[in-house]
Amino acid sequence: xxxxxxxxxxxxxxxxxxxxxxxxxxxxxxxxxxxxxxxxxxxxxxxxxxxxxxxxxxxxxxxxxxxxxxxxxxxxxxxxxxxxxxxxxxxxxxxxxxxxxxxxxxxxxxxxxxxxxxxxxxxxxxxxxxxxxxxxxxxxxxxxxxxxxxxxxxxxxxxxxxxxxxxxxxxxxxxxxxxxxxxxxxxxxxxxxxxxxxxxxxxxxxxxxxxxxxxxxxxxxxxxxxxxxxxxxxxxxxxxxxxxxxxxxxxxxxxxxxxxxxxxxxxxxxxxxxxxxxxxxxxxxxxxxxxxxxxxxxxxxxxxxxxxxxxxxxxxxxxxxxxxxxxxxxxxxxxxxxxxxxxxxxxxxxxxxxxxxxxxxxxxxxxxxxxxxxxxxxxxxxxxxxxxxxxxxxxxxxxxxxxxxxxx
Numbered sequence: 181x182x183x184x185x186x187x188x189x190x191x192x193x194x195x196x197x198x199x200x201x202x203x204x205x206x207x208x209x210x211x212x213x214x215x216x217x218x219x220x221x222x223x224x225x226x227x228x229x230x231x232x233x234x235x236x237x238x239x240x241x242x243x244x245x246x247x248x249x250x251x252x253x254x255x256x257x258x259x260x261x262x263x264x265x266x267x268x269x270x271x272x273x274x275x276x277x278x279x280x281x282x283x284x285x286x287x288x289x290x291x292x293x294x295x296x297x298x299x300x301x302x303x304x305x306x307x308x309x310x311x312x313x314x315x316x317x318x319x320x321x322x323x324x325x326x327x328x329x330x331x332x333x334x335x336x337x338x339x340x341x342x343x344x345x346x347x348x349x350x351x352x353x354x355x356x357x358x359x360x361x362x363x364x365x366x367x368x369x370x371x372x373x374x375x376x377x378x379x380x381x382x383x384x385x386x387x388x389x390x391x392x393x394x395x396x397x398x399x400x401x402x403x404x405x406x407x408x409x410x411x412x413x414x415x416x417x418x419x420x421x422x423x424x425x426x427x428x429x430x431x432x433x434x435x436x437x438x439x440x441x442x443x444x445x446x447x448x449x450x451x452x453x454x455x456x457x458x459x460x461x462x463x464x465x466x467x468x469x470x471x472x473x474x475x476x477x478x479x480x481x482x483x484x485x486x487x488x489x490x491x492x493x494x495x496x497x498x499x500x501x502x503x504x505x506x507x508x509x510x511x512x513x514x515x516x517x518x519x520x521x522x523x524x525x526x527x528x529x530x531x532x533x534x535x536x537x538x539x540x541x542x543x544x545x546x547x548x549x550x551x552x553x554x555x556x557x558x559x560x561x562x563x564x565x566x567x568x569x570x571x572x573x574x575x576x577x578x579x580x581x582x583x584x585x586x587x588x
Contacts (some may be wrong), residue, residue: 201251
């Protein structure tokens with residue numbers, strides 16, 4: 181296991197793998213000491229489709245980060261996303277066990293276990309059980325019931341589930357790259373640690389991660405996560421539209437999108453021209469940036485509108501006083517905040533990751549929000565004494581670990 185003061189976040193995305201290493205010496209914030217990235221070759225919409233290429237991407241990103249940090253690592257907090265993710269809210273209730281009716285940590289664990297007993301299909305497993313609030317007897321809205329006195333303890337929890345095979349393949353990819361997974365964390369949950377303030381989570385906020393293969397979101401209210409969801413579209417769809425519409429190679433379309441793209445045609449000067457390389461080495465052509473925006477805008481509008489549809493499945497959509505925070509590579513696209521404000525009809529801002537010392541320049545880009553958030557999630561686990569160096573408390577992962585170890 182990495183030294184107790186080294187925390188590693190591993191963001192395994194559809195377009196890139198990012199490994200971020202931080203060092204914590206007991207100070208208020210961990211210190212960023214290394215970042216490594218590698219193009220992601222083996223994933224589609226957040227799901228592993230080529231294990232060997234995924235292993236290569238993970239190993240390359242981690243090696244780059246180790247070189248910068250000057251240290252070796254052997255365990256990581258890894259993110260999971262993809263359109264296989266599903267979530268539900270559940271309720272649990274127990275009788276307080278002690279004769280003096282004082283609520284202990286055992287009672288809290290038991291009531292969360294009770295809330296976990298939901299019927300799931302054979303191909304799905306629980307990734308997170310996230311307590312939202314507790315009720316002691318008839319008093320609801322309690323954040324921490326420890327030490328209180330009562331007869332009946334209830335809880336509301338948010339349960340995040342994923343496809344067993346998708347989680348297994350991520351675990352297998354990380355393991356084959358020579359690393360242990362300390363915990364597998366839903367990516368928008370991880371990102372929230374780096375992007376959202378406690379006030380925003382209290383008031384009500386939606387965090388939307390505009391990734392390469394998927395768009396993931398999480399809704400927070402009253403300090404707790406209330407709803408999560410995934411739309412199976414992302415920045416790659418925009419890039420493919422440009423490659424087809426401009427008749428240019430995909431890698432060139434991606435670069436043109438990053439440098440000249442806009443999510444709103446109204447923000448672009450129609451007289452501004454750009455050069456577009458042709459497929460097969462033909463002569464490049466000149467097109468207006470307005471044409472570029474006219475291809476990008478409808479696709480981004482579709483992605484954001486589908487996200488809004490998914491968000492409306494939660495009753496909390498009308499309680500987002502703090503609005504929407506955008507992150508991921510898609511949030512860097514010019515005009516995306518203005519387009520999102522038009523579609524969501526609420527305040528929107530682009531999130532900038534915080535929480536680590538040394539977050540300057542490129543390191544503060546939203547493309548690293550998940551990796552930085554994973555480090556801050558890991559820090560919380562260390563402070564709560566939950567760090568074990570391998571997945572703990574998730575029975576399905578113990579079984580998976582044993583099963584995979586036999587075949588490696």
